[in-house]
Amino acid sequence: MKPPHMGDIGGRFRRFRSRLGGSAEPEADDVWKAIQLARHAERPYPLDYIARLMPDFEELHGDRLQGDDHAIVAGIGRYHGRPTVVIGQQKGRDAEERVFRNFAMSGPGGYRKAMRVMELAEKLRAPVVTLIDTPGAFAGAQAEINGQGGAIAQSMQTMMRLRVPSIAVIVGEGSSGGALALGVADRVVMLENSTYSVISPEGASAILWRDAGKAQLAAAAFKPTAANCYRWGVADAVVPEPEGGAHTDHDEAARLLDGYLSRTLRNLIAIPDADRVRQRRDRFRRLGAYRELPTGGTAIVVGVDDPRPAPGS
Amino acid sequence: MARRQIHVSIDRLRGQRDEPAPRPQKLPSDDRACPTCASTFRAEEMRHNLNVCAACGYHWPVGGRERVAQLSDDGAYDELWTELRAADPLRFVDIQPYPRRVEAAEAKGTTEALVCADARIGGRPCVIAVMDFSFLGGSMGSVVGEKFARACERAADRGVPLVTVSASGGARMQEGVLALMQMAKTIVGFEVLRDAGVPVIVVLAHPTTGGVWASFASVGDVTYAEPGALIAFSGPRVIEQTTREKLPEDFGRAESQLSNGHVDAVVDRRELSGRIGRLLGILEQPPPATASLAMSLAQNGTERAARMAQALPSIPRRLRQRVLGGEPPADGGPR
Ligand SMILES: [Zn+2]
Numbered sequence: 083m084k085p086p087h088m089g090d091i092g093g094r095f096r097r098f099r100s101r102l103g104g105s106a107e108p109e110a111d112d113v114w115k116a117i118q119l120a121r122h123a124e125r126p127y128p129l130d131y132i133a134r135l136m137p138d139f140e141e142l143h144g145d146r147l148q149g150d151d152h153a154i155v156a157g158i159g160r161y162h163g164r165p166t167v168v169i170g171q172q173k174g175r176d177a178e179e180r181v182f183r184n185f186a187m188s189g190p191g192g193y194r195k196a197m198r199v200m201e202l203a204e205k206l207r208a209p210v211v212t213l214i215d216t217p218g219a220f221a222g223a224q225a226e227i228n229g230q231g232g233a234i235a236q237s238m239q240t241m242m243r244l245r246v247p248s249i250a251v252i253v254g255e256g257s258s259g260g261a262l263a264l265g266v267a268d269r270v271v272m273l274e275n276s277t278y279s280v281i282s283p284e285g286a287s288a289i290l291w292r293d294a295g296k297a298q299l300a301a302a303a304f305k306p307t308a309a310n311c312y313r314w315g316v317a318d319a320v321v322p323e324p325e326g327g328a329h330t331d332h333d334e335a336a337r338l339l340d341g342y343l344s345r346t347l348r349n350l351i352a353i354p355d356a357d358r359v360r361q362r363r364d365r366f367r368r369l370g371a372y373r374e375l376p377t378g379g380t381a382i383v384v385g386v387d388d389p390r391p392a393p394g395s
Numbered sequence: 396m397a398r399r400q401i402h403v404s405i406d407r408l409r410g411q412r413d414e415p416a417p418r419p420q421k422l423p424s425d426d427r428a429c430p431t432c433a434s435t436f437r438a439e440e441m442r443h444n445l446n447v448c449a450a451c452g453y454h455w456p457v458g459g460r461e462r463v464a465q466l467s468d469d470g471a472y473d474e475l476w477t478e479l480r481a482a483d484p485l486r487f488v489d490i491q492p493y494p495r496r497v498e499a500a501e502a503k504g505t506t507e508a509l510v511c512a513d514a515r516i517g518g519r520p521c522v523i524a525v526m527d528f529s530f531l532g533g534s535m536g537s538v539v540g541e542k543f544a545r546a547c548e549r550a551a552d553r554g555v556p557l558v559t560v561s562a563s564g565g566a567r568m569q570e571g572v573l574a575l576m577q578m579a580k581t582i583v584g585f586e587v588l589r590d591a592g593v594p595v596i597v598v599l600a601h602p603t604t605g606g607v608w609a610s611f612a613s614v615g616d617v618t619y620a621e622p623g624a625l626i627a628f629s630g631p632r633v634i635e636q637t638t639r640e641k642l643p644e645d646f647g648r649a650e651s652q653l654s655n656g657h658v659d660a661v662v663d664r665r666e667l668s669g670r671i672g673r674l675l676g677i678l679e680q681p682p683p684a685t686a687s688l689a690m691s692l693a694q695n696g697t698e699r700a701a702r703m704a705q706a707l708p709s710i711p712r713r714l715r716q717r718v719l720g721g722e723p724p725a726d727g728g729p730r
Pocket residue numbers: 429430431432433434448449450451452453
């Protein structure tokens with residue numbers, strides 16, 4: 083990924099506008115379709131990918147403080163010849179499991195479990211892969227008392243400091259700080275039909291429209307598709323899914339993800355640790371879009387990255 | 396649960412929430428009535444009391460610049476980066492277009508929801524970054540993230556502490572996922588401070604919620620909270636809606652968060668500047684050996700040593716002033 087240059091800001095501004103306007107914007111219906119696919123009841127979840135990518139996997143339990151948060155699964159497995167840590171947000175397949183997993187909405191204990199396993203990764207020099215799929219961090223009284231906000235922030239700090247390579251994959255819906263807590267990686271990639279947003283469409287509907295029924299409208303406004311996140315520089319790559327969506331063929335979905343992960347981990351491992359940490363920081367330091375008013379001139383937009391080709395495989 | 400050390404009583408908070416403020420009869424336009432005890436104050440009294448009720452201690456919100464002035468010695472500060480303004484990367488429209496919301500907020504005089512400045516507190520230079528709740532609910536968008544990161548980098552470069560005050564409903568929805576990314580950007584800023592060994596003091600004002608609490612605000616080196624401030628990732632209303640739990644009145648308030656272990660102290664606004672000034676004194680590193688040698692020579696009245704001190708680039712500006720006395724150097728910097 084090329085860093086943005088300070089020169090040619092006007093040109094970048096024009097390209098930025100054109101990229102985000104007109105035909106580049108997916109229709110509202112397409113956005114809603116992506117949201118439904120990202121939440122499809124048969125979509126592969128982290129444990130489905132893990133079973134296919136690393137048959138030898140040891141799941142680890144507990145945050146060593148107060149319990150085991152089942153919304154987050156974490157462990158270490160053998161992946162392409164080396165120990166690799168995987169942390170994922172796990173939804174339930176049926177009604178009972180959904181409750182057991184708390185709909186993949188973890189409390190602080192989930193993030194503390196994640197951090198504990200990341201420390202293991204540091205010790206073993208094992209790469210870290212996170213698989214993100216959550217409507218958000220859990221909103222509950224005990225979660226607040228136990229430090230939900232601090233746990234999310236600390237998880238970001240831990241990931242920002244990791245000296246081992248890391249890849250965050252949005253496999254389903256990535257919503258709010260609950261998703262970002264596991265998303266501060268060297269590479270952030272999204273599956274073709276996944277979504278990544280500041281809030282779930284339902285949450286936005288209630289807050290911005292003061293009406294629980296405007297989720298579809300909210301989704302169209304946020305446009306949280308993989309293609310858009312790639313254009314904004316939030317995602318570094320988009321990993322293709324089987325025709326019709328990942329739910330149609332879990333094996334093929336895992337194979338496509340494996341292709342990206344193995345290649346990218348190989349590349350990341352080749353980068354010296356200190357450089358990788360610095361590049362990771364720079365990556366997140368850059369993100370955002372704002373105007374800079376020069377004294378007496380016209381506004382320029384310091385925006386997202388240089389124009390990119392359409393995301394592909 | 397035992398948790399006392401309460402500056403604003405729960406009864407007052409309850410009054411503030413449930414009962415409409417007792418309407419005082421026809422006040423001159425500048426006067427304000429306390430929502431909890433109904434005492435009224437003139438504008439200059441309010442300013443003098445730092446927007447705190449002199450009768451009951453209720454803390455009104457404070458604007459960004461006003462807050463910077465309250466914290467700074469003699470109310471003097473140099474504001475930074477006012478040229479950074481919100482863009483509209485998503486061309487976002489909810490019940491109104493995002494740019495119109497921004498214009499309306501800008502029309503009130505503040506340029507964004509974060510005000511940054513060079514200033515001094517208790518005689519010590521620092522970088523101050525203060526959120527302004529009156530600007531779109533203090534929401535954190537790209538400008539807030541960028542200014543916050545710059546404030547961290549500036550503090551690290553100069554080796555002076557960062558003092559930051561949060562007051563925010565969380566990420567700025569209208570900037571979508573790019574607003575979410577600003578949480579990580581503030582964490583990058585704190586990493587820079589960590590590498591530089593520069594302390595950061597966080598003051599949690601009402602309210603500090605959502606993505607701001609879940610990023611920089613919860614990981615300061617020393618964390619103060621204002622009395623009665625709501626501090627939460629999910630606010631009580633959201634929790635009551637999702638879980639149908641009935642929450643106690645003081646849920647998530649500064650005093651509860653002190654007993655929960657999430658803040659170091661609840662500090663009355665009228666004591667805040669003094670308390671931070673004292674803390675900055677505790678956190679200050681001893682001067683480097685070369686500097687202290689030059690300083691002792693200078694104190695012996697050796698003019699050459701004074702010149703030497705002037706020439707040493709590694710000596711912080713403030714120390715150099717102490718060595719040389721007189722006016723601060725004319726090359727800018729905080730007064
Ligand atoms: Zn009062």
